[in-house]
Amino acid sequence: MTKDKFDSISLKKYAEESYLNYAMYVILDRALPNIGDGLKPVQRRILYAMSELGLDASSKYKKSARTVGDVIGKFHPHGDSAAYEAMVLMAQNFSFKYPLVDGQGNWGSQDDPKSFAAMRYTESKLTSFANLLISELKSGTVDWQPNFDGSLLEPVIFPSKLPVILLNGTSGIAVGMATDIPSHNINEVIDATIKILEQPKSDLKDLLKIIKGPDFSNAAPIIVNNDELQEMYSSGRGGFKIQAQWKQEKNSIIINSLPYQASGSKILEQIAEQMLNKKLPMVVDLADEGDHEDPVRLVITLKSNRVNAEDLMNHLFASTDLQKSYRMNMNLISLKGGPRVFPLVDLLKEWLAFRKDTVKRKLEHRLDQVNDRLHILEGLLSIFIDIDEVIKIIRKSDEPKKDLIKAFKLSEIQANAILEIKLRQLAKLEQIKLEDEKNNLDNEQNEIEKVLKSKARLKTLIKKELIEIKEMFGEDRKSPIIESSNAKVFSEEDTLVTEPITVVLSKAGWIRSAKGHDIDPNSLSYRGDDNLQDFARGKSNQLTVFLDSNGKAYSIPSHSLPSARGMGEPITGRLNADSGVQFISSIIGEENSKYLIMNTAGYGYISEFKNMTSNKKTGRAFMKLPEHAKMLKAIPIRDDHTHIAAVSNIGKLLIFKLEELPILGKGKGNKIINIPKDKLSAGEEFMAHAQVLADESSLMIEVGKRSVTLKPKDWQEYILSRAKRGKKVGKLINIERLTEIISSKEE
Secondary structure, three states: OOHHHOOOOOHHHHHHHHHHHHHHHHHHHHHOOEOOOOOOHHHHHHHHHHHHOOOOOOOOOEEHHHHHHHHHHHHOOOOHHHHHHHHHHHHOOOOOOOOOEEEEOOOOOOOOOOOOOOOOOOEEEEOOOOHHHHOOOOOOOOOEEEOOOOOOEEEOOOOOOOOHHHHHOEEEEOOOOEEEEOOOOHHHHHHHHHHHHHOOOOOHHHHOOOOOOOOOOOOOOEEOOHHHHHHHHHHOEEEEEEEOEEEEEOOEEEEEEOOOOOOHHHHHHHHHHHHHOOOOOOEEEEEEOOOOOOOOOEEEEEOOOOOOHHHHHHHHHHHOOOEEEEEEEOEEEOOOOOEEEOOHHHHHHHHHHHHHHHHHHHHHHHHHHHHHHHHHHHHHHHHHHOHHHHHHHHHHOOOHHHHHHHHHOOOHHHHHHHHHOOHHHHOHHHHHHHHHHHHHHHHHHHHHHHHHHOHHHHHHHHHHHHHHHHHHHOOOOOOOEEOOOOOOOOOOOOOOOOOEEEEEEEOOOEEEEEEOOOOOHHHOOOOOOOOEEEEEEEEOOOEEEEEEOOOEEEEEEHHHOOEOOOOOEEHHHOOOOOOOOOEEEEEOOOOOOEEEEEEOOOEEEEEEHHHOOOOOOOOEEOEOOOOOOOEOOOEEEOOOEEEEEEEEOOOEEEEEEHHHOOEOOOEOOEEOOOOOHHHHHHOOOOEEEEEEEEOOOEEEEEEOOEEEEEOHHHHHHHEOOOOOOOEEOOOOOOOOEEEEEOOOOOO
């Protein structure tokens, strides 16, 4: 073999050409759907093979293996399993919103879409919806191409009556590109198509009043806001989320709709794993109660009806497939034959161009048929003028066709038709029938020609078809649209079993926590001469805030505090506090709980609990202290509190309205009671205590073992403006404590 019998080509060029050819094949012939009928080649070939087998919606089912055999043997020379899987997908109502294949047998479930039976066990036929794709196939509407071996013809595309690509959506991965198109509601798509048909200048804003967003086959809510919808449909690319639909029944959460292609068994596994890791102590049981009537029914049993089901579901949305994210990438094969990412407006306009061309071809094809038949009818009717002559020519002529053509000025086609008629068709009644047929065809011819010459009539015809389809297959939207989701994974505190606790702080700075609110902190044992400084009651999943004598606030998770069964542990082991400070207050509250914050210099303000919290071991500077001043215990404020009572160490009492003190996040605060600076620095005078009062509360003043109680009418005389020095309470000095006594309704 000589050298000149071979063509030389570089490896680089050969590799580039081969890969490009492969890439184009995958893009055009496998992965991306055509904008006209919304189908990939394998789907189109399956439906065509089924239509050729006579498997329309009104026929009997046939074994799927028969269909797959025809598909791979005649049109799609690939693996039978790949063809069957594509067929199964078109039959699953949870995969295709409007299925094209009607399956009988096991075709898989949403929980396990791949669990379908083998093709030798299942039976199938086309759905009535598939008829919208193929009913006009033999009406001259589309081009045909040879199959893979040139022995048969197959349609290049189907003459779809709807933009099916928006209705069923699709996904596919090609070479260097992909497509992800969600399904939509048929009513909305038809209305939007009619809008573009009637008003071609309509923009996206007009269409989004009609198309609310994607729509799937169940009621699982779609999470997407207006800005995201605008971006998705204006660019053809974007994303959205779908979350499960649920309801609460007593101690149970019932999940009855899952996100598109989410598996219920996988979701239960994800929840069970969290239960094993003790991240969901509020959940006691899981069950899948789905059956034939309710394919999706997942039951989550809660510990009690006091568990906040909404918070739990928000956690599960963030941590399981109960909420999933989806992409939109409307990448299609355009009418020009290449891939393109379509915005919504362009997609509908291009599909309408395809539909107009299809309808024109159908009308032209029908017009040709009508003209051909009219031509024959004219010939047939012409012989009734002189039937005897026709019979005479046929009986006596050696070449009757030529003689008929010459005698009656007929075409060869007309002459053939005359020669093929039977004697009984020469009856008068048959002539009347032919004349009626000709009149009807003349009318049809006129109507078709009018439509073909008028763009307006063509639009009206397409609109009429769309409205009829809507009346036949229309349905309301199933997937509600919500703008946002509160999905959020539980923090460590959220996953704790919530129980009442009492946090105890000793004078020496030792901390501990006791279960319940009925414990008396004074009855606990303390180390040596140590004793109670302060205590707070709250819940185990809350933070405890500790205030030190320098005005700093520190936060510690309450559940992490040592048990009150022992002596506790030093707070300094948990925090990086300044040396020599004393811890004054322990506080547990809700974020918006209010407290009176104050110091011995007589300054203070009202602040919310959230302003005290910090995740730093060094705490946060909360109150700026004047020189020589120290923090006093924080006092909780209720909604019914109206006054503040403050007392100095020399026994002067001042009461003023609560509203006179500002609400601050932090700072120095305002003057509560007037303490002279020189006396404060000398240690002679300072604010010793304060309390908040309701209008009906009494004030108990304690000095040693003595106590004096001022009823509301008694403490009224001590009401002055804020920042005054106050009035002396008898001869009392070194007052140890002020206590609010809440009045009883029984009294």
